[in-house]
Structure formats: C-alpha cells, structure tokens
Amino acid sequence: MNLKEKVKQIKSGKLSALKNVEDFGTAIEQSNKKKMNIFLELNHRAIEQAKEIDDRIKAGDKTGKLAGLCVAVKSNIFVKHLAASCASKVLENYISPYDASVITKLKEEDAIILGMTNMDEFACGSSGESSAFNPTKNPKNPQLIPGGSSSGSAAAVSAGLCDFALGSDTGGSIRNPASHCGVVGFKPSNGAVSRYGLIDLAMSFDQIGPLTSSVEDAELVFNVIKGQDNFDATTQELPVLKEKKNLTIGLVNVKDFCDHEIAGLIKEKTENFAHKNECKIKSVNLPLDIALETYYLLVYVEFFSATRKFDGRRFGLKIEEACGPEVLRRIIGGSEISKAEYHGKYYRNALKARNYIKQQFEKIFQNVDFLILPTVPKLPHKLGETISIEDMYAYDVLTVLANLAGIPAISIPAGEVEGVDVGLQIMAPRFCDYLLLKFAKKFEK
Ligand code: GLN
Numbered sequence: 002m003n004l005k006e007k008v009k010q011i012k013s014g015k016l017s018a019l020k021n022v023e024d025f026g027t028a029i030e031q032s033n034k035k036k037m038n039i040f041l042e043l044n045h046r047a048i049e050q051a052k053e054i055d056d057r058i059k060a061g062d063k064t065g066k067l068a069g070l071c072v073a074v075k076s077n078i079f080v081k082h083l084a085a086s087c088a089s090k091v092l093e094n095y096i097s098p099y100d101a102s103v104i105t106k107l108k109e110e111d112a113i114i115l116g117m118t119n120m121d122e123f124a125c126g127s128s129g130e131s132s133a134f135n136p137t138k139n140p141k142n143p144q145l146i147p148g149g150s151s152s153g154s155a156a157a158v159s160a161g162l163c164d165f166a167l168g169s170d171t172g173g174s175i176r177n178p179a180s181h182c183g184v185v186g187f188k189p190s191n192g193a194v195s196r197y198g199l200i201d202l203a204m205s206f207d208q209i210g211p212l213t214s215s216v217e218d219a220e221l222v223f224n225v226i227k228g229q230d231n232f233d234a235t236t237q238e239l240p241v242l243k244e245k246k247n248l249t250i251g252l253v254n255v256k257d258f259c260d261h262e263i264a265g266l267i268k269e270k271t272e273n274f275a276h277k278n279e280c281k282i283k284s285v286n287l288p289l290d291i292a293l294e295t296y297y298l299l300v301y302v303e304f305f306s307a308t309r310k311f312d313g314r315r316f317g318l319k320i321e322e323a324c325g326p327e328v329l330r331r332i333i334g335g336s337e338i339s340k341a342e343y344h345g346k347y348y349r350n351a352l353k354a355r356n357y358i359k360q361q362f363e364k365i366f367q368n369v370d371f372l373i374l375p376t377v378p379k380l381p382h383k384l385g386e387t388i389s390i391e392d393m394y395a396y397d398v399l400t401v402l403a404n405l406a407g408i409p410a411i412s413i414p415a416g417e418v419e420g421v422d423v424g425l426q427i428m429a430p431r432f433c434d435y436l437l438l439k440f441a442k443k444f445e446k
Contacts, residue, residue: 004070004164004218011069012058018051018069018113021164025071025115029162037143038135039153039162041076042084043116050113065110066225072107073163075154076117077124078209079198080104083114087200088132089122091324092317101198102233103167103209103226110225115163118153122325124169124202125304126150127177127396128382131327136384141183141422145381148178148396151212155182158212165222166212171202172296173376173400175210176412180376180424183414185445186212187219187438190431191407192237194223195230203303206296206404216413216441223438239432244439250275251285251369258289258398259378262418267375267425270415274444283369287402288361291354293394296401298338298351305335330390355405362406366430371440374399376412376424399426409434411441 002010010016026047032039054069074080077087079097081104086092100108107114121131129137129152139147140160147156151168155178158166168175170188179186187210194209201207211222230236252271255264275282308328313319321332338347365372378399382388403410408431415425427444429437 003215004213004221007164008066008068008070012064014058018054019048021069022047022051022071022113022115025162028160032160032162035143036138037140037156037160038119038132038137039156039160040073040116041086041088041119041134041153044080044083044114046082047071047113047115054111054113065112066221067107067110067112070112070164071115072112073115073118073154073157073166074104075120075151075166075168077120077169077200078104078167080114080117083117085200086117087123088120088134089324089328090133090318091311091320093133095317097198099198102195102230104198106226118151118157118166120152120154121150122328123200123304124150124171124174125327125331127173127393129153129178130384131325133325138384139182139381144383145421146181146384148181148377148381150174151186152178154212155179155184155186158182158184158214165218167209168212169199169202169207169209170404171206171300172397172404175212176376176400176410176424176426177396179212179412181381181422183422184212184214185216185219185411185413186210187223187411188403188409189223189227189434190239190409192235193227193239193409193432193434195233195236197230197232201307203300204307205303206300208404216411216438216445219411220438220442223434227434239434242433242436244436245370247279247281248371248440249281249283249369251365251372252282253372253374254284254286255289255374255378255399259375260380260418263375263378263380263423266416266418266423267373270425271373278443285365285369285372287365287372288358289398289402291358292398292401292405295351295354295358296397296405297394298347299355301331301335302338302348304331305339308332358402359406362408362430370429371437372428374426376400376426380418380421403428407431409437411437413441413445
C-alpha cells in the first residue's frame, strides 16, 4: 500500500492514526531487541497526537495530506522538544528550540513525528559508523553497514519502522544509505527545500529530502516540504515544466570509478528501460576525476566554519574536546586550509573547480534530459571492518557531483549484486525536480 492509499484509509476510519503509531511502536521495540540502533530517541507525544488526529477525523474536521502518517527524522533536523544530537556527544543533551521549516510543514499536514534517527556524527561519513551512539545495522543484512550519513532514516524505512523518513544530503547522505538499504532516497535541487532548522555540515551543499519505499511516496513528501521559505533566502518555488516526449538518457561512463558488476547492472537496467520507452541513450563523461578533491576541500572549510559556534558556551560541549576522529579530522583540516588561504592555493581553486563542474553539467544537459549512473561505486563493507579514509571517501565519488552542481538526484533500488542491494541514480538539471520524479516513477515500474 502506498502512502496516499494509507492516508485515505486513515481518513475513512478503516485504519486509525493511533493504530498506525502503535504498530510502528511494536516494530521498533522488536528492532531494539535486535540492537539495530536505528532510533536515538522516540517521540512520546506521538500517541497523543495520533488520538487528536483520529478525533478530528471522527468529528468530520479537515485533516492534512499526510494525516496520521509516521515520520522518522534524522537527528540533525530540529523537532521542538526532541534532541538534535547529530549523533554526537557534543550535542547529546541539546533539545531543539523550534521546529525546522520542513517539520512545520509536515505537522501542518498532520504527519506524526515518531522519533529521531541515528546517523554519522554531524553527518560526516558514509557508513553510519561515526555515530557516537553505536552504528546502525543494515536491516537487509545486519552484518553490513547501512551506508550514511542518514543511516537510521534509511534503515527505518527499509525495516518498516515508519511510513517515511527525512534525511540530509551534503554529498550523498540520502542516496548512499538508500542504495545500501534498498529504498528510495531523493536529494532535491539546492534551494528547493528550506534548510532552516538543519544543523549544517556544509551550508552550500546541504539539502533535506525524503527516504521512502517508492518514488510516488517520495513525491508526496517532497510536495509538502518544498518551496520558498522566508527563513531561508536560498529557497524558491519550482517551475512547472512540460514533460518531453522523445527523451535522451545520458548513461554516465563510470568505468574507472565503479565496481564492474554494479556498473553492468545499471547499464542493463538503463538499456531495458530505454528500449521499452523508446528513449535514446548517449554515453556521457562527467568530471569524476576531480569530484572528491573538490568536494572534500570545500566541505572541510565550510564545516570548520560551521562548527565555530560549538565552543562549549552556548550549545553543548566544546566540539574539539567531545567529538569523534572523523569530525576532528575535518575541523583540523578545515582550519589548516583556511589558514593557508592567503596563498589562494586551495579554497579558491576548489571554487573554480566547482564552477567548472557546474558548467560541465549545463553543457551535458543541452544534449541529454537525464543522467543515469550507479549511486555507490562499490558494495558496503562489514560493520566494524577497518577501511582507510581514502576508501571511505571513495564511496561518495558518484554522488558528490550533484551537490557541487546543485542539481536534483534520486536513488532507486536497481536489484542485487552478490545478494546485496544496489541503487540506480538519476540526475536532472537544476530545478527540474518534478520532471525527475516523474521520470523516476516510470523507471521504477
Ligand atoms: N559522505 C559524505 C561526507 O562524509 C557525504 C555526507 C553527507 O552527505 N552528509 O561528507
């Protein structure tokens, strides 16, 4: 049953919002027994809110588009009265002072916040292992990492512990865990969804987006959270564009950057789709060779700057004293790069590279309507297995370009390689989010 149908059932009284919350509560208890580490905190007002929605339905009052649906929220998004810990000791006891704009919008449509999910500390990571409160396990295979940094949000959807979840994506953190957990993850265009109330990793890259069981569900949630917001000046309404007929798909050449079998599966899926839907395919090269260097350099600098407020005086503990190694690496690295900046050696060059990447996408999208590539270039490693920093960062090579260019990108389940879930990624030009979702729906079928 998709989410629209579930809302209909709730509004018609066939299913109560209360039962919906209680069923997820039971499922979460089971998953806690298995130590899946998916939620960090549950919302104890959820039952009360569900009853209130049921009462309004019984009274024949108007209810919202998401009436009675239960949402799991990444722990770097403000939900008033709940902790926004970023899965860090630094903010362990920090309670959100207000609702993020996306949360306000969800509440206005009568969604119920189930709780806050586990993640990589301050969203720095691709495996979920940098959480200060135990790593999340992958519901598809508890031996493996679920991906990150929105690990708990993807796992919650995958394990059936919520109707949908919110994550944030700076360089792939929605799409990457979606890929490993076999769910849909959508990163909107920069500026399509308000970041007000999101604790930033890197402000010029971050976007909030949905994790769901289907593209249709992602569309439903996106249509609620998107749009211009007075609290975030970078936001705007999206243009409504006409769907084109004879589409051209750009199949990205990932030969030197991706596991052979994963690339093969994505190619096969794309060719089948193109054949059935009479689309043309063009082979396309993206600047993948400069993706990681450009991304990490800029993210280190922006993150260093963003963390200066965690000085131990106003919010939680002093970050350098309480954070884990990955966060510390970025703070020290970001500080060194910033210090060296009067030479104009690093940051300014990375900004130039970012511009170049944007221009490349603009050129490419003159000839193709959508780009298709794998979401993650390799299969997930075993939880707890030590991998090098380079190998950890290499998980991001196929996702960071979308954030650098500010374009929308979605990961949908593509099938399995060696019995492990693999995601297919689709990208579209900036602000073509609606068209991307429509196309992805067709692809999903
Ligand atoms: N893995 C990437 C990083 O560590 C992306 C993180 C994210 O999107 N939040 O920076």
